[in-house]
Amino acid sequence: MAAAARLKVRNHPWITQRTGGWSAPSFIARCAFFVLGVVACGLTAAVFEILSRGTALLAAGVTLLAAAEWLILRKRLFHAGVEEALWTGGLLLLAAHFVSSSGDRGMSVAVALVLAVAAMRLLNPFLLTLAFAAASVAIELAVGHRFWGAHDVSMAAGVFCYGAGASALLLARFQFLRPSHDHMLSWLMIIMPLCGFLWLATQLAPAIRVGTGLASGIFALVALIAGIRRRSHAPLLACMASLGCVAYQLRDLTALPLKLKLIVWGSAALLAALGLDRYLRTARRGITSHPVGEGTAALDLVQWFGAGALSPRAAPQADAPFKGGGGGFSGGGADGRY
Amino acid sequence: MISAMHSLELECRELEKAGVIAAPDAAQAAALERGTIFSVFEELRFALYAAVAAITAGIGLLVKDNFDRIGPVTLIAVLALASAACYAAALRTEWQRKERTIGGDYVLLLGALIVSADLGYAESQFHWLGTEWRWYLLILAAFHGVTAYGLRSRLVLCTSIAALAAWFGIEGRAATLFNVGGSAPTLGIHAIVCAGTLLVWRAANRRLGGLDSFASVFENFAANIGFWGVLALCLTPGARLLGLVLLAALAAASIFKALRGGEEIFAVYGTAYVALTLCCLEAQVIKYGLAVLLLELATVVAGALLLWSLRRQAAARA
Numbered sequence: 003m004a005a006a007a008r009l010k011v012r013n014h015p016w017i018t019q020r021t022g023g024w025s026a027p028s029f030i031a032r033c034a035f036f037v038l039g040v041v042a043c044g045l046t047a048a049v050f051e052i053l054s055r056g057t058a059l060l061a062a063g064v065t066l067l068a069a070a071e072w073l074i075l076r077k078r079l080f081h082a083g084v085e086e087a088l089w090t091g092g093l094l095l096l097a098a099h100f101v102s103s104s105g106d107r108g109m110s111v112a113v114a115l116v117l118a119v120a121a122m123r124l125l126n127p128f129l130l131t132l133a134f135a136a137a138s139v140a141i142e143l144a145v146g147h148r149f150w151g152a153h154d155v156s157m158a159a160g161v162f163c164y165g166a167g168a169s170a171l172l173l174a175r176f177q178f179l180r181p182s183h184d185h186m187l188s189w190l191m192i193i194m195p196l197c198g199f200l201w202l203a204t205q206l207a208p209a210i211r212v213g214t215g216l217a218s219g220i221f222a223l224v225a226l227i228a229g230i231r232r233r234s235h236a237p238l239l240a241c242m243a244s245l246g247c248v249a250y251q252l253r254d255l256t257a258l259p260l261k262l263k264l265i266v267w268g269s270a271a272l273l274a275a276l277g278l279d280r281y282l283r284t285a286r287r288g289i290t291s292h293p294v295g296e297g298t299a300a301l302d303l304v305q306w307f308g309a310g311a312l313s314p315r316a317a318p319q320a321d322a323p324f325k326g327g328g329g330g331f332s333g334g335g336a337d338g339r340y
Numbered sequence: 341m342i343s344a345m346h347s348l349e350l351e352c353r354e355l356e357k358a359g360v361i362a363a364p365d366a367a368q369a370a371a372l373e374r375g376t377i378f379s380v381f382e383e384l385r386f387a388l389y390a391a392v393a394a395i396t397a398g399i400g401l402l403v404k405d406n407f408d409r410i411g412p413v414t415l416i417a418v419l420a421l422a423s424a425a426c427y428a429a430a431l432r433t434e435w436q437r438k439e440r441t442i443g444g445d446y447v448l449l450l451g452a453l454i455v456s457a458d459l460g461y462a463e464s465q466f467h468w469l470g471t472e473w474r475w476y477l478l479i480l481a482a483f484h485g486v487t488a489y490g491l492r493s494r495l496v497l498c499t500s501i502a503a504l505a506a507w508f509g510i511e512g513r514a515a516t517l518f519n520v521g522g523s524a525p526t527l528g529i530h531a532i533v534c535a536g537t538l539l540v541w542r543a544a545n546r547r548l549g550g551l552d553s554f555a556s557v558f559e560n561f562a563a564n565i566g567f568w569g570v571l572a573l574c575l576t577p578g579a580r581l582l583g584l585v586l587l588a589a590l591a592a593a594s595i596f597k598a599l600r601g602g603e604e605i606f607a608v609y610g611t612a613y614v615a616l617t618l619c620c621l622e623a624q625v626i627k628y629g630l631a632v633l634l635l636e637l638a639t640v641v642a643g644a645l646l647l648w649s650l651r652r653q654a655a656a657r658a
Contacts, residue, residue, distance in 0.1 A: 181348070242387060261405065285377070
């Protein structure tokens with residue numbers, strides 16, 4: 003199924019005959035189903051809240067889990083979005099029923115465990131990443147402040163996130179039987195270092211800024227090498243995300259105002275990307291900047307709407323200050339703000 | 341040495357043997373799985389977008405804060421020069437009859453965005469259009485439209501559509517939709533007219549031999565802008581009926597397109613937007629808690645079932 007999806011032949015009759023009735027929609031449809039599933043979860047919980055006030059969460063959770071299992075086992079849905087939302091929502095409601103009295107710490111541990119179990123059952127990388135993020139919250143609530151006392155530094159949570167990202171990067175060296183496991187590691191190696199950085203980014207202490215900058219820099223370097231050696235996209239994306247973190251920590255390296263920093267760093271990134279594009283126009287050791295195979299429709303859509311969103315907010319007025327760039331979708335509207 | 345992650349090379353070969361994919365496709369897929377070919381196209385696209393976004397934001401802040409020190413004429417001239425340099429790079433590629441790379445596409449987009457900022461700033465300083473300043477957005481849309489066709493750029497076409505939508509007063513903020521007593525009805529009508537304009541533009545593009553690759557840009561923008569407009573109308577007490585009629589028409593058109601062209605995304609638009617709009621409408625109209633919740637749940641379930649069915653049919657057509 004993974005190969006068929008990658009080659010865009012998942013609906014070919016030959017494939018359909020051999021998947022044992024299992025079906026998985028495209029990424030865009032999966033997202034839509036997931037959103038509909040989440041809305042259905044919320045509505046089901048609200049219905050049970052009216053019908054049976056005392057056991058609403060328990061009843062709604064069991065109902066949603068049963069519906070999700072029915073969709074998986076009987077209708078053979080795999081990575082369809084809706085069963086993932088129902089399964090996760092159901093288990094979260096059950097956790098909320100049983101753990102609601104144990105405070106923030108207990109709840110965050112429960113949420114992390116629920117998400118991890120859901121991720122394993124559904125082979126969903128997004129849920130596993132959320133589970134790790136919830137675990138970092140649990141760690142923060144449990145021990146995070148003890149390291150630095152009054153400084154209120156989320157060191158333990160930050161280290162946990164960086165560690166999770168680094169472990170995922172390391173583990174991705176090995177081959178796994180399922181592509182889903184690769185995707186799980188890919189998500190972890192991209193998102194968790196970002197989470198670690200976010201836990202510590204608000205700290206202005208020089209040691210922490212240098213530490214997070216160094217950690218992100220080292221991670222970026224290792225991820226870059228791993229990405230090139232393994233010919234894998236996830237480490238390269240992790241590298242880019244970590245480089246963004248390094249750039250943020252270097253924000254005070256010069257006394258330039260923010261606008262000039264944005265222009266200078268943006269121009270530097272643009273030139274670097276253009277240089278790389280030019281250099282790789284001829285494939286170097288198999289690496290090329292040309293698109294190979296068919297692109298994904300979802301990324302094209304994101305690119306188009308992203309280009310529209312960059313259009314400056316319009317509507318100049320006599321005394322209004324100018325505000326360009328970074329407007330919302332479809333510009334900014336002719337409403338007098340600029 | 342290449343240490344690949346999970347490889348689907350064997351599966352690709354199996355698909356080739358079964359005749360599901362052609363031999364060249366299978367060879368390319370196998371090479372990708374082995375890592376003998378590796379494209380960093382998407383990474384470059386991401387990096388280029390981030391770079392252009394940073395520069396555009398910086399320019400926005402620059403003209404906002406520094407015009408007193410620099411002076412409007414100097415600033416306008418500098419921005420014009422910068423955008424001219426970007427356009428010159430694209431024109432050079434065009435004259436050399438070479439295919440523009442992804443980097444060239446984003447440099448051109450940067451040029452278009454600088455022009456937008458420059459023209460907006462110039463209008464705000466010199467008031468060439470006086471009280472009819474909104475027309476500068478249409479001028480901008482026309483300019484970007486012409487350059488998009490001249491240089492065959494879908495990204496510049498997106499900025500043209502964004503300027504056109506801004507001329508129609510579409511802000512793209514969800515909060516405006518729920519501002520029932522305020523701008524929501526006007527926004528709804530404007531959005532629907534804007535979507536209609538985009539569809540007319542698309543039809544003209546096809547009739548007059550425009551680029552085929554532009555059609556999907558028009559269609560996706562028209563669908564999204566149109567559905568948001570309908571949602572705004574449905575949330576306005578006096579315009580609900582009109583909103584519902586337009587919702588049905590737009591949903592039917594989307595679903596028809598999905599089934600005819602095998603484009604799954606339009607099945608998603610035609611069902612997800614409808615389910616969302618009906619849920620919002622039901623919450624507004626029906627006051628009894630349990631009834632509205634059950635109705636909304638039924639709407640969402642029906643939406644999911646319809647999407648599942650349409651998706652399969654659309655996929656079978658693709």
